[in-house]
Amino acid sequence: MRIPRLTKSIFLDQFLYMQMVGVIIGLSFPHFLVFYGFPEDDVLTFDFYIVTQIAGQTVGLISFLLITMVIRPHLKQLSHKMHDIANGLQEKDFLNYSEKCNQDLCKMDVISEDEIGVSANAYNQLLNALLESHESEKVFNQFSQVMSENLDSKALAEDAISLLINSTKIEAAAILIFRNGEVEVETSQGIFKPESLEDHQAVKEAIKSGKTSCITLPKNIQLDAVLTQFTPSEVFIQPIEFKGTHLGVMVAATGAEYADDRTELTLNLFTRSMGLALNNALIHSKFQRLAAYDALTNVYNRRFGMSRLREDFARAVREKSPISVIMVDIDHFKKINDNYGHLVGDKAIMILASIMKNSCREGDVVVRYGGEEFLMVLPGASSKDAVHLAERIRHKIMDTVFKEGEQQIDMAASLGVCGYPETSVSDEVALIDKADQALYQAKQNGRNQVVLAGDNIK
Numbered sequence: 001m002r003i004p005r006l007t008k009s010i011f012l013d014q015f016l017y018m019q020m021v022g023v024i025i026g027l028s029f030p031h032f033l034v035f036y037g038f039p040e041d042d043v044l045t046f047d048f049y050i051v052t053q054i055a056g057q058t059v060g061l062i063s064f065l066l067i068t069m070v071i072r073p074h075l076k077q078l079s080h081k082m083h084d085i086a087n088g089l090q091e092k093d094f095l096n097y098s099e100k101c102n103q104d105l106c107k108m109d110v111i112s113e114d115e116i117g118v119s120a121n122a123y124n125q126l127l128n129a130l131l132e133s134h135e136s137e138k139v140f141n142q143f144s145q146v147m148s149e150n151l152d153s154k155a156l157a158e159d160a161i162s163l164l165i166n167s168t169k170i171e172a173a174a175i176l177i178f179r180n181g182e183v184e185v186e187t188s189q190g191i192f193k194p195e196s197l198e199d200h201q202a203v204k205e206a207i208k209s210g211k212t213s214c215i216t217l218p219k220n221i222q223l224d225a226v227l228t229q230f231t232p233s234e235v236f237i238q239p240i241e242f243k244g245t246h247l248g249v250m251v252a253a254t255g256a257e258y259a260d261d262r263t264e265l266t267l268n269l270f271t272r273s274m275g276l277a278l279n280n281a282l283i284h285s286k287f288q289r290l291a292a293y294d295a296l297t298n299v300y301n302r303r304f305g306m307s308r309l310r311e312d313f314a315r316a317v318r319e320k321s322p323i324s325v326i327m328v329d330i331d332h333f334k335k336i337n338d339n340y341g342h343l344v345g346d347k348a349i350m351i352l353a354s355i356m357k358n359s360c361r362e363g364d365v366v367v368r369y370g371g372e373e374f375l376m377v378l379p380g381a382s383s384k385d386a387v388h389l390a391e392r393i394r395h396k397i398m399d400t401v402f403k404e405g406e407q408q409i410d411m412a413a414s415l416g417v418c419g420y421p422e423t424s425v426s427d428e429v430a431l432i433d434k435a436d437q438a439l440y441q442a443k444q445n446g447r448n449q450v451v452l453a454g455d456n457i458k
Contacts, residue, residue, distance in 0.1 A: 011072065015064045022060030026053035074116050078123055153177065153281040156274075157187040164252065164270055165189060168263040171255040172232070175240070176203060177248040177278070186248070197251055206237045206249045213237045233258045236267060242275035250274070294368040296346060297353035305367025305375060306428070312365075312379045313428040316420060324386035324419035325431055326376040327439040328356065328393065331412040331447040333372040344404050348372070348411060355396045359389060375432065383419030383452055390415040390450040398448070414442035418453035 006013045029052040030043040042048070107127060110120045157175040164170050172190030174197060176183050183203060188194035197203055206213060214236055232253035240248045250271050254263070292304040300308065309325070316323040330336075330352060337345040349372055356366045356374060365377040378386055394415055402409045416439030418431055425431045434453040442451040 011064075011068060014067065015060075018060035018064045019057060020060075022056035022058070023053065024056070025059065026056035029056070071116065074111075074120070078119065081127075082123070153278060154186055156277055156281050158189075160270060160274060161187060161189045164266065168266050169254050169257050169259050170252045170263060170267065173250065173252040175248060175250050175274075178246055183248075190253075191251075202237055203249055203251065206239045208246070210239045210241055210246060212239065238267060238271040240271055240274050240278060242279040245279075247275060247278050297350055297368050299353050299357065299366040299368050299374075302367060302369055305365065305369070305377070308365050308367075309375075309377050309428045309432070312377055313420070313431065316379065320421075321380055322382045322419060322421065323431075324378045324381045324383055324417060325435045326378070326386055326390050326393075327369070327416040327432070327435040328352065328374040328376065328390075329414050329439055329443070330372040331414055331443075336409065340404050340409065344409070345372075348402065348409070351400060351402060351411070352397065352413065355393060355400065359393050359396065375435075381419070383417060383422045386417045386419055387450055387452055390417050394448065394450055412448040414439055414447050415450045416440070416442055416453065417450060423453050 003013075003017065006016050026049065030048055033043045034040050107124050110117050110124070157177075161173045161175060164173055172188075174188035174191050174194045175186045176197060177186045178184075183198045185194045185198060191197070202213060205211075214234055232255065235251065235253045236259070238250045238252070239246060240250060250267075252267055259267070292300060294301045299305075312323055315321070330348060333345065333348070336348055349368075352372070352374065353366065353368065356376060360366060360376070361378075361381075363379055364381075367375040367377065369375040376389075378389070381389070394413060397411050397413045400411055402411055416435045416437065418425075418435035418438060420431055423431075423434055425434060438451040438453040442449050445451065
């Protein structure tokens with residue numbers, strides 16, 4: 001049964017109905033007294049009616065005030081909190097509001113088991129659902145940004161794992177990629193000796209079958225979360241796929257707490273989305289390599305080699321440090337091509353490139369400059385150091401056994417060296433030009449020798 005509304009305010013309706021009840025009580029009270037034996041002449045008088053009306057109105061007013069003081073503050077608090085949420089959503093400022101709510105400043109205190117308590121509890125549940133939805137949306141947006149901004153597979157994997165650990169109950173994770181028939185750890189966080197995962201049967205099975213699994217952590221893998229070892233509650237192995245191609249796998253472990261629905265949802269979303277992002281990163285890496293490396297020798301091509309030399313030479317000038325280059329050319333290469341064919345000539349070029357790469361220090365660069373001619377960039381090496389390296393390379397070339405069928409092919413090379421600042425040059429092009437002149441002088445002097453720029457060069 002619903003009482004008819006009198007005004008647009010429930011509390012004003014309550015006040016009016018309370019006053020009506022007071023009027024009814026005031027009018028009926030004298031007759032109750034008569035019914036209980038009081039003299040009619042004493043109670044059914046105008047003055048007594050006035051007194052009972054005042055008493056009835058007073059009781060109604062006190063009842064209204066008590067209800068207003070007991071119930072209205074809770075309803076008012078609930079309305080203010082819901083209004084704050086509405087404003088936060090409308091003004092797109094819910095991020096600041098959610099941070100405040102995460103400190104339990106937005107929740108209602110459930111102080112009763114009646115409709116007021118039920119309303120407060122329902123509000124808290126609604127607030128939690130809204131906050132979780134907002135947090136999930138924020139994480140998904142951040143992950144979408146990570147995927148769209150990263151074309152480097154390692155950076156992509158690192159950012160994805162960090163976001164996963166920071167936003168879920170996952171405390172340790174690793175991403176392994178399937179490359180050249182082998183499983184390799186691309187990145188990990190919180191896992192001690194992650195390389196042990198590469199040979200784990202469950203990981204290989206997940207890549208092979210494409211099925212998600214949850215396993216108990218083997219004893220030979222230890223997890224380290226913020227320098228404190230822990231035994232995980234769960235370990236998830238999630239395959240990373242793109243259009244049916246198995247690209248890798250994500251291994252994720254929870255800590256003391258089991259994964260909740262949000263954690264599992266986020267983990268599933270990450271691994272599904274990682275397939276596309278990782279595929280793009282791997283394709284980008286392949287294109288970068290194709291653009292930077294010579295296909296035959298797997299060393300830098302001339303374009304990227306010159307770009308690298310330009311950077312290294314500018315750094316040497318800026319830091320006042322030495323840098324040297326070596327120009328290398330196979331002697332009588334035309335005879336090898338003419339006598340044995342271009343395939344044998346290609347083998348000779350690959351052998352020379354391999355000798356040069358194996359002779360390099362860390363940071364040195366080998367460049368296929370053109371045809372059978374190579375350039376070596378040696379940051380931090382003096383002219384004397386470069387000459388010693390050039391002589392080692394020349395002897396290795398002479399000592400190489402190169403056979404075509406039953407016939408042994410003799411190989412030799414001429415090398416020109418130039419070093420900065422021993423030789424004054426204005427830029428990297430002049431440095432190469434000096435080395436090229438030294439190489440030409442080595443050819444003129446009879447080949448199979450090393451010539452330093454400035455020595456015997458006219």
